[in-house]
Amino acid sequence: DVKVTQSSRYLVKRTGEKVFLECVQDMDHENMFWYRQDPGLGLRLIYFSYDVKMKEKGDIPEGYSVSREKKERFSLILESASTNQTSMYLCASRVPGWKTQYFGPGTRLLVL
């Protein structure tokens, strides 16, 4: 079974802090994704990566950056956390082509 893990289930940070969210997958998938999920807005794509050291902006990249130094790990970075970044963050991975994405359990981030 594919396993996607995220570093934290719950996180509380202060405004202005730098925040790292880590995602690790164990199935050698080329593609990895970071989404945020908010009530009434659904899942929105922040960034994705086709392969190591490659990244593409999604629909809402402002205020975020990513890092993919190893194939299994995709990090989401909030350079200076703000209250409007309070959300549920979901990581996913996928083999390219017509295959499902596999999701991690999510990180619920609260920025105070």
Next chain:
Amino acid sequence: SQELEQSPQSLIVQEGKNLTINCTSSKTLYGLYWYKQKYGEGLIFLMMLQKGGEEKSHEKITAKLDEKKQQSSLHITASQPSHAGIYLCGADEETSGSRLTFGEGTQLTVNP
């Protein structure tokens, strides 16, 4: 970009009742995925549909893709409290085969 519209946004049914959730696209669906999410958790893959007229079933859940490949439905027969959660449809964007667009989700409550 592709947009997916799900209906209804929420649904409350009595245990044992049948129900249907719809997912409509503004463009041709090249790959349509159904996921289930329990509150505060990640998405669990249910089924994928690709061909016009295709139908798949898993236990009491059946998903169909219409012949024109612009609408999919998810049907649950004899609903149980374990079916409760958020159901999301996701679709491959045109021929990219990599990133998915998601509907906003349907919140299902099953009362015992």
